[in-house]
Amino acid sequence: MSPEKVHLTEEKATLLATLYGRALDARSPHPILGDRLAAETIERIDHDFGSTGLDAKMARAVALRARLVDRWAGEFLAARPDATVLHLGCGLDTRVHRMDPPPSVRWYDVDYPEVVELRRRLFPERPGHTLIGTSVTDLGWLEQVPADAPALVVAEGLFYYLDPVQGPALVRAIVDRFPGGAFVFDALSPLGLRLQRLNRPVRKAGATMHWAIDGPAELLAIHPGLRCLEALSAFDIDGFNRLSATHRAVGTIIKLVPALRRTAVFYRLEF
Template structure:
């Protein structure tokens, strides 16, 4: 099997390996939560020692659960808006488009899907993955205001992010959020959020791909912190991995902890925390 190297990627770009490997480890479980066979195929196509991307206890489960939560948010939006535009920010080697359209193709017939990431990451995606029907690649940094230029702004849009906003500064998040509401007429933004404490420890979790140990991500104390960055956003709801249906597939110890933390908002936010906004 021919494999591709990723030596040219920056440490920030290589963080895609963390979520990819999380999905692979989940797929290899006896009772997978996500069962992303495409992730396993992609990992095999990369010339990299994946064993060096060590994930802490519970991280593969967290990756799988938040993927499921984001999957459900996007699917619900598309069922309400059959002419929607889906935009995945910092897509990395995410396989969400493939997963959702393969399992239930009919609602996606008129939906256009845009995967946005650095040009180098998009080139890697295009080498490893065939472009899905009505799929579009956008190889532009989110800090470049032109990233929206090729994406329709006059259709209902669901913008999602699995991790990337937590790697931007507060000012950069303000710029990206403003670009979303300036360009898209109506829609929803959904992403996994980090508490400020979790964000301060980001470097500890990402040093396995070369990120500085002292790297600090962007975290929030409350969902309204995001609306303070952009008042054009209206908070809808927050969901916790501790209350997600996938928790019932975890081992007994995890299930008991999840049930305990599900009713303890402050603690639940330190785990898988997905927030949703309207614009």
């Protein structure tokens, strides 16, 4: 089988960096996430992954963040095995294969059509798993998803790329459509958004971020049905000691400055 040639630009291109990060972690002697399918997948893609700007040190941070989102999502599904999962901006994330939810869970991976077509060629099919090729902010796609069960919305690495008007509109539409559920995602503060010019993979992809979220209050103002269960700084994630010495040193300094500590936050909301 010939390797897949991939031509993605701007925010779509960042999915190659995160895939590469998970693959590098899986290949390491002591993996954090252990995403073997990611490691297998990069062997089937014709791309210079070194050009993503991501290296083995950064890969540990990618793996730690993915592990946190997996854990939060897994806790929700353990309590609600009848849930519908909306994995928004799924990219080439192997989350549905990593987590291997029970057959009672309906899982929807949603991303741009060209990304979804690439997923079809790279990843095996599985029962209960549906791909939807669309921009997540074109809200008509929600009509393809039955609204008879609670929804778990997973949006790792997505919200800051959305328009600051269309992003909240997406959240409201989901809360209004489903009979309860949860959101699990990461977000950047206004300062965090400005600092992304220092993020090498984002810079190399030519991606632009738009939507900053300055704390839980801004999220709860989107819809009266939202409640914040947790807001965890990216610098407080369990396993921080597994990062490189440089990352640990920088993180230690950042945690002493509240504004910096809040630049990147993982949120768990319920509705």
